[in-house]
Amino acid sequence: xxxxxxxxxxxxxxxxxxxxxxxxxxxxxxxxxxxxxxxxxxxxxxxxxxxxxxxxxxxxxxxxxxxxxxxxxxxxxxxxxxxxxxxxxxxxxxxxxxxxxxxxxxxxxxxxxxxxxxxxxxxxxxxxxxxxxxxxxxxxxxxxxxxxxxxxxxxxxxxxxxxxxxxxxxxxxxxxxxxxxxxxxxxxxxxxxxxxxxxxxxxxxxxxxxxxxxxxxxxxxxxxxxxxxxxxxxxxxxxxxxxxxxxxxxxxxxxxxxxxxxxxxxxxxxxxxxxxxxxxxxxxxxxxxxxxxxxxxxxxxxxxxxxxxxxxxxxxxxxxxxxxxxxxxxxxxxxxxxxxxxxxxxxxxxxxxxxxxxxxxxxxxxxxxxxxxxxxxxxxxxxxxxxxxxxxxxxxxxxxxxxxxxxxxxxxxxxxxxxxxxxxxxxxxxxxxxxxxxxxxxxxxxxxxxxxxxxxxxxxxxxxxxxxxxxxxxxxxxxxxxxxxxxxxxxxxxxxxxxxxxxxxxxxxxxxxxxxxxxxxxxxxxxxxxxxxxx
Numbered sequence: 237x238x239x240x241x242x243x244x245x246x247x248x249x250x251x252x253x254x255x256x257x258x259x260x261x262x263x264x265x266x267x268x269x270x271x272x273x274x275x276x277x278x279x280x281x282x283x284x285x286x287x288x289x290x291x292x293x294x295x296x297x298x299x300x301x302x303x304x305x306x307x308x309x310x311x312x313x314x315x316x317x318x319x320x321x322x323x324x325x326x327x328x329x330x331x332x333x334x335x336x337x338x339x340x341x342x343x344x345x346x347x348x349x350x351x352x353x354x355x356x357x358x359x360x361x362x363x364x365x366x367x368x369x370x371x372x373x374x375x376x377x378x379x380x381x382x383x384x385x386x387x388x389x390x391x392x393x394x395x396x397x398x399x400x401x402x403x404x405x406x407x408x409x410x411x412x413x414x415x416x417x418x419x420x421x422x423x424x425x426x427x428x429x430x431x432x433x434x435x436x437x438x439x440x441x442x443x444x445x446x447x448x449x450x451x452x453x454x455x456x457x458x459x460x461x462x463x464x465x466x467x468x469x470x471x472x473x474x475x476x477x478x479x480x481x482x483x484x485x486x487x488x489x490x491x492x493x494x495x496x497x498x499x500x501x502x503x504x505x506x507x508x509x510x511x512x513x514x515x516x517x518x519x520x521x522x523x524x525x526x527x528x529x530x531x532x533x534x535x536x537x538x539x540x541x542x543x544x545x546x547x548x549x550x551x552x553x554x555x556x557x558x559x560x561x562x563x564x565x566x567x568x569x570x571x572x573x574x575x576x577x578x579x580x581x582x583x584x585x586x587x588x589x590x591x592x593x594x595x596x597x598x599x600x601x602x603x604x605x606x607x608x609x610x611x612x613x614x615x616x617x618x619x620x621x622x623x624x625x626x627x628x629x630x631x632x633x634x635x636x637x638x639x640x641x642x643x644x645x646x647x648x649x650x651x652x653x654x655x656x657x658x659x660x661x662x663x664x665x666x667x668x669x670x671x672x673x674x675x676x677x678x679x680x681x682x683x684x685x686x687x688x689x690x691x692x693x694x695x696x697x698x699x700x701x702x703x704x705x706x707x708x709x710x711x712x713x714x715x716x717x718x719x720x721x722x723x724x725x726x727x728x729x730x731x732x733x734x735x736x737x738x739x740x741x742x743x744x745x746x747x748x749x750x751x752x753x754x755x756x757x758x759x760x761x762x763x764x765x766x767x768x769x770x771x
Contacts, residue, residue: 468501
């Protein structure tokens with residue numbers, strides 16, 4: 237193997253400034269321009285790693301064969317420990333060496349640091365009146381942005397106090413322990429799929445689906461609809477496994493399994509889910525970049541959402557408008573009703589993805605888009621025409637059937653939100669290690685083992701976020717190793733029961749709504765008196 241050139245931090249910054257997609261992996265400098273459009277996981281996941289050491293992220297998502305193939309994109313190596321840049325997609329600014337020399341700033345840049353969201357002049361106490369003390373958790377209405385910035389900043393400071401230091405030595409030690417744990421679970425067979433468990437699951441799916449058909453044939457339309465919804469609820473857990481290549485660990489096989497379940501059986505695009513979900517796993521709970529928590533104008537999980545913000549995933553600016561101003565105060569009351577009909581939104585997102593340029597994949601995955609479109613058209617023919625239109629006699633019964641079957645899947649949507657909506661959305665900078673970020677933004681839901689089939693492995697979200705390729709039937713055993721890892725590193729590992737998790741989410745939604753109410757009172761006070769209320 238020929239000797240690789242050592243690239244300095246300055247060299248890499250110049251390459252990124254010139255438009256190259258540079259990622260560091262195991263000390264190798266990779267230029268991924270040619271892979272961007274062909275990456276089966278989507279281009280955004282690469283763009284979020286530009287200028288960063290993505291060794292852990294790449295290792296947990298790719299097989300050893302795929303990692304070895306990345307050598308073809310290697311243009312050099314780094315010397316010593318890498319200090320992450322902020323990727324351009326997240327606002328990182330890069331200049332080429334010649335330009336920096338002309339500006340007199342040709343030096344190695346310091347690592348990204350945590351910055352207060354407040355202007356220094358505003359770091360003294362802010363309030364609207366002595367009576368209206370703002371609780372931590374925050375709000376941001378454009379006319380009262382200083383107060384919101386104070387609350388966002390306080391949430392950030394709380395995170396910095398509750399979790400291990402972001403200094404390089406501490407984070408490096410956490411990273412090394414995480415890599416040791418990853419090697420341990422590989423050696424001990426945690427990645428081995430227990431196919432017998434899927435055999436039992438397929439038996440359960442078959443019983444539920446047979447019940448749906450028998451009830452439909454007997455004219456018990458409400459019962460039939462409920463059983464169909466339960467069938468959808470159960471099989472989507474396996475689609476989740478397939479989306480993470482956690483069944484066969486083969487891209488083609490698991491993608492076909494995911495397409496059959498998600499696209500053909502449920503009418504949802506597995507390609508859309510993977511595109512969104514892969515980004516979610518890498519930038520978990522970042523309000524500008526994680527699509528899983530961008531639910532404006534209906535919900536605001538933190539004060540960061542109480543102003544206009546630009547989504548890098550949707551390439552769309554969510555404006556803080558009258559609709560949000562009306563919806564957010566009632567979000568704790570609308571949470572369950574909206575979760576009950578959330579599946580309809582997933583249909584829309586699926587088709588928007590498949591019909592957009594984002595879903596166009598080249599290379600070995602080029603077949604996925606047309607296959608998905610065919611599978612989803614077949615779903616709508618079977619469900620929309622054969623089932624709803626031809627098998628159900630009247631419009632009231634048809635409407636009832638559609639609503640009941642979709643509302644039954646509500647626990648799945650609630651389960652997904654529990655693990656993230658009440659967790660931190662603070663951006664602590666680029667120096668935070670991958671495992672600490674995942675544990676700071678994700679929690680697990682406690683339940684007895686006999687209820688695992690109801691939660692489908694999604695109750696182990698923190699464990700899953702650390703090792704997304706581990707089959708879900710192994711997550712309960714793996715949880716014990718993660719608990720030990722957290723004890724050794726001092727990272728907080730949050731677990732709540734399902735009921736307590738619901739209370740936590742509702743409490744967070746109510747807290748943000750309360751803060752918005754106080755902000756609006758401040759705005760009215762300022763409009764009436766002309767006083768800023770800052771003192």
